[in-house]
Amino acid sequence: MSAQLSVTGLTKRFGGLVAVDALDLAVEKGAIHGLIGPNGAGKTTLFSMISGTLPVSAGRVEFEGTDVTGLPPHRTVSCGMVRTFQRSAVFHHFTVIENLLLGTHLLARPTVLGSLFGPHRRFSPADLEAADETLAFIGLADYRDAAAETLPLGHQRSLGIGIALAAKPRLLMLDEPAAGMNRTESETLMQLIRDVRDRLGATVLLVEHDMQTVMGLCERITVLNFGRKLAEGSPVEIAANPAVIEAYLGLDEDAQRVAAHA
């Protein structure tokens, strides 16, 4: 099977620091693929290069056979790749349905102002219908007209995913979606991510520190360390990999989480 996302020799240098070092990564269509690694391993930098928010120093990113290296974010979105950020990216003062409506327009525009005040600022009945569909899909129909800032963290994260879904991604990239969540919230999130793959057919690539979420959700996991690929395999293979456990040693919390799944 050929990869939907193919990263070759991708490199990011910040002055003398090589944050991502000649990395190769293949993500299969329809996979839920996890990216883990100790703090500073280069996970977010990799995401940012793939999604076009950070220029690459070297290497190539191909999506569905097209070279998307260095394209700005609104172009990668048009190609079908949508990324969320570590902190939940919702518009706090807007209602839930307004957030989803903005998502439709925002993600495909180069600037926020362009989306709010540009020629397409009026929402059509079709936009509203699509936003309501997404609202039901993310399980927030009861909160339709609530201000986003009043939602609990788990719901805000679901809304963040809903905003990303408005752009109809074929690859959804999630940066630490479960950060700060309690177990119940992360279970709900995991089900939503499975639904994104199973019901919408999107591939999911996620960075996550919460091992229970990663191990329970992903079919394939890539481990980064110092900007390089340390290991790749199924959750069972990764949890039993001595190099992976070694990389996490000394980082007490993460080490315990990895060891707990070995």
Ligand SMILES: Nc1ncnc2c1ncn2[C@@H]1O[C@H](COP(=O)(O)OP(=O)(O)OP(=O)(O)O)[C@@H](O)[C@H]1O
């Ligand atoms: N804009 C920047 N300028 C300089 N150095 C940076 C910049 N962004 C990241 N780095 C450095 O690059 C390395 C990789 O950082 P990155 O945030 O990608 O790691 P990460 O694996 O996502 O870490 P975490 O799990 O803590 O989010 C780190 O050493 C970081 O300090």
